[in-house]
Amino acid sequence: xxxxxMLLAQAPDGVPIxxxxxxxxxxxxxxxxxLSWPDGSTGLAEGDVVVVASKIVAKAEGRLVAARDDAExxxxxxxxxxxxxxxxxxxxxxxxxxVENKLGLVMAAAGVDASDVPPGTALLLPEDPDxxxxxxxxxxxxxxxxxxxxxxxxxAGRPWRRGVVDMAIGAAGVQVVTDxxxxxxxxxxxxxxxxxxxxxxxxxxxxxxxxxxxxxxxAVVRGMGHVVTLEDGDGAASLIRxxxxxxxxxxxxxx
Amino acid sequence: xxxxxMLLAQAPDGVPIxxxxxxxxxxxxxxxxxLSWPDGSTGLAEGDVVVVASKIVAKAEGRLVAARDDAExxxxxxxxxxxxxxxxxxxxxxxxxxVENKLGLVMAAAGVDASDVPPGTALLLPEDPDxxxxxxxxxxxxxxxxxxxxxxxxxAGRPWRRGVVDMAIGAAGVQVVTDxxxxxxxxxxxxxxxxxxxxxxxxxxxxxxxxxxxxxxxAVVRGMGHVVTLEDGDGAASLIRxxxxxxxxxxxxxx
Numbered sequence: 001x002x003x004x005x006m007l008l009a010q011a012p013d014g015v016p017i018x019x020x021x022x023x024x025x026x027x028x029x030x031x032x033x034x035l036s037w038p039d040g041s042t043g044l045a046e047g048d049v050v051v052v053a054s055k056i057v058a059k060a061e062g063r064l065v066a067a068r069d070d071a072e073x074x075x076x077x078x079x080x081x082x083x084x085x086x087x088x089x090x091x092x093x094x095x096x097x098x099v100e101n102k103l104g105l106v107m108a109a110a111g112v113d114a115s116d117v118p119p120g121t122a123l124l125l126p127e128d129p130d131x132x133x134x135x136x137x138x139x140x141x142x143x144x145x146x147x148x149x150x151x152x153x154x155x156a157g158r159p160w161r162r163g164v165v166d167m168a169i170g171a172a173g174v175q176v177v178t179d180x181x182x183x184x185x186x187x188x189x190x191x192x193x194x195x196x197x198x199x200x201x202x203x204x205x206x207x208x209x210x211x212x213x214x215x216x217x218x219a220v221v222r223g224m225g226h227v228v229t230l231e232d233g234d235g236a237a238s239l240i241r242x243x244x245x246x247x248x249x250x251x252x253x254x255x
Numbered sequence: 256x257x258x259x260x261m262l263l264a265q266a267p268d269g270v271p272i273x274x275x276x277x278x279x280x281x282x283x284x285x286x287x288x289x290l291s292w293p294d295g296s297t298g299l300a301e302g303d304v305v306v307v308a309s310k311i312v313a314k315a316e317g318r319l320v321a322a323r324d325d326a327e328x329x330x331x332x333x334x335x336x337x338x339x340x341x342x343x344x345x346x347x348x349x350x351x352x353x354v355e356n357k358l359g360l361v362m363a364a365a366g367v368d369a370s371d372v373p374p375g376t377a378l379l380l381p382e383d384p385d386x387x388x389x390x391x392x393x394x395x396x397x398x399x400x401x402x403x404x405x406x407x408x409x410x411a412g413r414p415w416r417r418g419v420v421d422m423a424i425g426a427a428g429v430q431v432v433t434d435x436x437x438x439x440x441x442x443x444x445x446x447x448x449x450x451x452x453x454x455x456x457x458x459x460x461x462x463x464x465x466x467x468x469x470x471x472x473x474a475v476v477r478g479m480g481h482v483v484t485l486e487d488g489d490g491a492a493s494l495i496r497x498x499x500x501x502x503x504x505x506x507x508x509x510x
Binding site for chain 1: 260261262263264265266293294341342343351353355360361370371372373374413414415416417418419420421422431432440441442444450451452453455456457459460462463464470478479493494495496500501502503
């Protein structure tokens with residue numbers, strides 16, 4: 001937390017259209033350097049977390065594939081699917097599937113994105129978002145001298161709540177969970193809720209300033225320096241609940 | 256969004272211990288009025304969202320009940336439970352249950368809280384968090400002349416991700432979802448992801464500055480004025496997915 005405990009977040013405009021082969025760090029640095037902060041500083045500072053929408057990472061990495069019709073798109077989704085978690089027929093006869101994808105993420109359509117891509121195509125998620133985050137972090141350090149935390153984020157729904165929120169699917173230099181085991185409450189008892197998904201909360205805060213239609217796929221969150229680490233760390237893969245802890249893999253009560 | 260699109264969030268210290276019968280607005284206003292912002296302003300302003308942990312709302316509303324041993328606590332939880340969604344035996348022989356509670360929220364232990372409460376007691380959630388939010392909003396308006404958005408938040412886990420995040424269980428004067436139906440992407444196609452759970456994202460952002468052990472149960476989020484409404488609105492109840500849309504009520508695939 002910054003000295004006065006304030007969190008600040010902003011999403012600059014002017015991020016260029018990203019296409020296959022682009023050096024993301026090289027394109028983002030000029031945009032990030034234009035950021036101005038209330039204390040008069042500009043650009044990035046140690047302790048900042050750079051939050052990047054997975055969409056532009058995937059585009060730079062050439063994750064665009066052909067999906068010329070519904071059947072081909074379904075085939076693309078099936079190719080990314082490891083396990084169907086739930087499915088429902090839509091009124092129009094198509095099937096909505098929540099699946100576990102190759103990254104272990106549970107999402108609709110395996111996270112395959114058919115919006116903001118040229119017609120007849122679909123966008124897969126980055127193949128290894130944590131590696132992408134580490135690569136971007138190195139690129140930002142090389143160009144700015146600052147070693148920010150980096151999160152790569154995607155959007156997903158929730159089983160029992162309406163609407164979508166952003167979450168971290170890639171991370172470098174961010175302690176993705178704060179583990180409060182051993183902390184005690186005001187009555188001296190050990191806290192029951194010990195693991196806070198800080199990276200997902202930072203992703204959500206960043207989405208508030210990025211938005212979905214305004215062409216601002218990158219945000220910087222300042223004030224979370226206490227979860228920014230020198231080492232790249234375990235990444236966002238460590239946010240995925242192991243199968244053995246998954247209470248919804250077997251026997252959800254049926255009514 | 257503020258003129259420069261920045262989000263700011265901070266959680267003041269000095270919130271007194273809250274007990275049954277307390278007038279929450281009366282106790283919070285002096286604390287909130289001490290807030291200082293980078294632009295030199297102090298206190299609350301129109302467009303601010305005041306984010307309050309459900310724990311202190313519940314305490315003020317006398318939602319503390321006896322829970323003198325595990326059996327009594329289980330009984331309290333059962334009393335708040337409408338439907339068991341999933342359960343698992345823990346190594347110690349106790350049962351972890353994810354249930355739908357009387358508010359329609361799906362949470363571990365029906366949201367009954369056994370931390371930060373006197374030994375031998377447990378804390379139920381507020382009976383009607385949206386009404387609590389409206390009441391608090393009225394109290395803040397009466398004392399400050401400002402009509403902020405108000406969110407009441409609680410903490411919950413997620414089925415397929417480790418760790419917990421905060422979400423909004425009560426709301427007044429906040430557009431809890433931004434509905435982007437009709438918006439089009441850069442290629443002119445209607446956006447697939449149309450409903451963003453903004454209130455949950457604000458709750459998550461607020462948690463980043465509140466934390467769990469530092470005694471800061473209230474935060475103010477500035478810069479989200481575009482989702483603060485004059486009317487109290489539908490509240491956070493509208494964030495709960497209706498049963499008919501719940502894909503996990505029947506037939507999660509078993510493997």
